[in-house]
Amino acid sequence: MSNGLVNTRDQQFVLFEQLGIEKLFATEKFKDFSKDDVLMMQNEAEKMAINVILPTYTEGDKEGCHLKDGNVSIPKSYKDAFAKFKEGGWMCPTKSPDVGGQGMPVVMATAYLELFSAANIAFCMYGGLTIGAAGLIEKFGTEEQKNKYMYKMFSGEWGGTMCLTEPGAGSDVGALKTTAKRLPDGTFSISGTKCFISAGDHDLTPNIIHPVLARIEGDPPGTGGISIFIVPKYKVKEDGSLGKLNDVHTGNVEHKMGIKGNATCTLNFGDDGKCIGELLGKEKEGMKVMFHMMNEARLEVGMQGLGHGTAAYEHAVQYAKERIQSVPVWEMKNPDAKSVAIIQHPDVRRDLMWMKSYVEGIRAMNYFAAYCMDMAESSSSKEDHDKWHGFVELLTPLCKAFSSDRGFDVCNKAIDVYGGYGFCQEYPVEQYLRDCKIAAIYEGTNGIQSLDLVGRKLGQRKGANMMAMMGLIGATIAKAKAIEDLKKYAVKLEEAFNCVVELTMTLAGLGKSANFLVPILYASPFLDIFGDLLMGYFLMDAASIAEEKLGAIYQEAGAEESKGKQRGLIRTNADVAYYAGKVASAKFFATEILPTIKGRCEVIKAGDKIALEIADESFTII
Ligand SMILES: Cc1cc2nc3c(=O)[nH]c(=O)nc-3n(C[C@H](O)[C@H](O)[C@H](O)COP(=O)(O)OP(=O)(O)OC[C@H]3O[C@@H](n4cnc5c(N)ncnc54)[C@H](O)[C@@H]3O)c2cc1C
Missing domain, CATH: 1.10.540.10 (Acyl-CoA dehydrogenase/oxidase, N-terminal domain)
Structure with missing residues (x-):
């Protein structure tokens, strides 16, 4: 399908x-x-x-x-x-x-x-x-x-944006310079420049409503002094009709490597001193308000990584089945050998397997985070709510950063599968790669996400969110170890799990030591390791379900004891092919990726600080 x-x-x-x-x-x-x-x-x-x-x-x-x-x-x-x-x-x-x-x-x-x-x-x-x-x-x-x-x-009659970034305030939102001056009628005069504003201006809707972060004159510096204002492109009259332009002008539309259909704008507010904003929420609580949008947006950006990854993978599989090139390696010496579809070549198959397992793992992780949001919203006790909400908190930086980085890698591999054609615009995979890259950058760069994970999320609720996640992984390991066909792969997941638990405890203990910079220095590799562990978990969980389904189908078809009959069913029964593919994803991931976690954990635990200690001057020869 x-x-x-x-x-x-x-x-x-x-x-x-x-x-x-x-x-x-x-x-x-x-x-x-x-x-x-x-x-x-x-x-x-x-x-x-x-x-x-x-x-x-x-x-x-x-x-x-x-x-x-x-x-x-x-x-x-x-x-x-x-x-x-x-x-x-x-x-x-x-x-x-x-x-x-x-x-x-x-x-x-x-x-x-x-x-x-x-x-x-x-x-x-x-x-x-x-x-x-x-x-x-x-x-x-x-x-x-x-x-x-x-x-x-909500009806889509008017558009909306989010206006945080300024030329001198990107990751450091607290450095913003946009000001809000009180006016006698309770509104504010907004003045400043925002850059990189997605959908900042366009001809899709007659009005655009900008939530703009700014500092009310006299309020303290840093994020604690920021408020948020509703700034419409066109003023809105009492009867709801549109009035005059609200002194919001587009200074530039960026020329970008991807998402070219989305207008990324520099917006100048109040060049003529006539831009009016209404306070949204309370004064100095702008960051709290904006985070409400940003947390949701981070999960959506994770879905952008998945969206590109899945499209690139599906295209690559299709192409690999159709593109005829080279004889199979085992027929190299046969002068009569025929060229085959590239999906027959081991290296291409390995790439496809890599892409398949990441796409499926990322899908499961993102859907799980969304499901946790629903469970939190519909739970009847505070305890339940906190548990489900805790998963969302923990997983948000992972969904955002891991999905966008691996989604990009999947697009990259898709281009490899296409060969030279992948590099050309006749095929869509080069656009997937270009469009996907932005997901690693906006809504807080992936570097910032990893700091959020290590600095805030691991220790949240005294580590209860992390423990709950580890509890789920532990239960899946136990379940999969009891399935003969998965046992040895579940052991690999267990080894990776133990390494990550140990590493997390080590990092937690460094906070007040002389090595306090180590968790910050290695935040990105830690996020990657944790993401891979989660992939291993979601894939193993899926495989144990698939094994049960396969068992039932084999039993009904009288194929329990015959590998030959089981292979035959793969060709005639779409469910068997699908479930066997799920099992293969988990086994592949457990064999190829999970064993690398041990070495990667050792690197972080060693806590080498070369990247910190090298002098700035030594990075390049002047
Ligand atoms: C196409 C596009 C659309 C965008 N849409 C919007 C939008 O709709 N609204 C909006 O407000 N913004 C938007 N942005 C801005 C985007 O969120 C910022 O580009 C991003 O937050 C990074 O800020 P910066 O570009 O100033 O990079 P910088 O903050 O200068 O960061 C450069 C590098 O330094 C790293 N870095 C910075 N500080 C730290 C730190 N403390 N620790 C470790 N590493 C650090 C970063 O991770 C990054 O690798 C968009 C950007 C683009 C390109």
């Missing part, structure tokens, strides 16, 4: 067989949903992704965005696609029906988002940022602000 972008069979496996999301439908919050609804909407989402969004992919990349006479134009094809996307009810499916949504579990919407992300993230970002910004007004806005802005944003 591949549509060339996403394996919808694997989506269903994760949703129903691995996570068992039907449990959600037994809760009060999600009682109106059923498995049939999930499947029906998956079908609709697939049609939207393939028939409406995908055709904008290459075209949008070629056309790009342009600034002319102060106005920004985006790819023409996006307009019709956006209208259909809105009509289809895809703007805010997880939001309550009161604001125009469907109250859908996040995990359902996440599966559909995978399809949309695989089709074109540059397009999806226009809607995604709008809903994120509207969500801030929903949570922190006054009734008046909700009536004025929020509903029109």
Whole structure:
């Protein structure tokens, strides 16, 4: 069930067989949903992704965005696609029906988002940022602000952005220079420049609502002094109609390596001293408010990594089955040997296996994080809520950074599978690679995510979130060790697990020692190691389920004792082929990747500080 972008069979496996999301439908919050609804909407989402969004992919990349006479134009094809996307009810499916949504579990919407992300993230970002910004007004806005802005944003009538970054304030948001001056009527005069603002200006909607971080004059420096303001591109009159331009001007549209269909803008606020902003939430709580949007956005960026990875993998498999090149290595000396499809060559198979296992592991991790959000929201006790929310907190930097980095690596390998054709624009894989790269950078670079993991998330709730995650992994190891076919692979997972536990304890003990910089220095490799352990866990969990399903099918077909019959079934029974593939992913990962964890942990534990100690002057010869 591949549509060339996403394996919808694997989506269903994760949703129903691995996570068992039907449990959600037994809760009060999600009682109106059923498995049939999930499947029906998956079908609709697939049609939207393939028939409406995908055709904008290459075209949008070629056309790009342009600034002319102060106005920004985006790819023409996006307009019709956006209208259909809105009509289809895809703007805010997880939001309550009161604001125009469907109250859908996040995990359902996440599966559909995978399809949309695989089709074109540059397009999806226009809607995604709008809903994120509207969500801030929903949570922190006054009734008046909700009536004025929020509903029109949730419906997609107006657009939205997030305005944090400035030329001198990227990772260090607290260094921002944008100011807010109190006006007698309670509003604020906003003045400053924001750069790299996604969907910052465009001709898709008649108005754009910017949540802007700024410092009220006199407030303290750093993040603690930042407030957030609603700044519409066009002022909104009492009756809801549009007034004058709010002194928000686009200074530049970036020329980028990827997501060219999304307008990344420099926005100048208040050049003429006439830009009016309304305080959103409380003064000096701007970062707290913005983090509400950023945490959700980080999970969505993780899905962008997955979206590109899955599309690149599906394309690579298809290509490898069709491209005929070279005789098999074992027939090299046979002058009559025929060239075969490249999928027959061991090196290509290994690459495909690598891509398959990461794509499946990343899918399971991201869906699990989304499922935890739903479980937290629908739980009846504080204890349950905290447990599920704890998983989300712990996994957010991993979903964001690990999915985007490995998603990029999968795109890279896809280009290798295509050979020279992969480097050329006739095939989409080079665009996947270019478009995917940004996911490692925005919403806090992956370097910053690793610091968040090591510096904050590991120790959160006195380590209870981490312990709960380790508890899940431990249980899966025990389950898989009891399955004969998985036993030796489960032992590899156990070895990796023990190494990571030991390393985590070592790092935790360094906080107040002379080696306190070691966890910071090695935060990125630690995130990679932890991510690989999680991949091993999700894949092993999936494999143990698949083994049970295979056992039942073999029993029914009288093939339990015959490997030959089992191999025959792979060719005639799609379920057998699929489940055998799941088992293969876990075995491959346990054999190829998990054993490297031990050595990588040793490197960090050794705590070498060469990178810190080398003089700046020694990095290059002047
Ligand atoms: C296409 C695109 C779209 C974007 N969309 C938006 C948007 O919609 N809204 C918005 O507000 N911003 C947006 N951004 C900005 C983006 O979030 C920033 O580029 C990013 O946060 C990094 O900031 P910077 O570019 O200034 O890099 P810097 O902060 O200068 O970082 C450069 C390098 O130094 C590292 N570094 C910095 N500080 C530390 C530290 N303390 N410890 C360790 N390493 C550190 C970083 O990890 C990075 O590797 C976008 C950027 C791009 C390119």
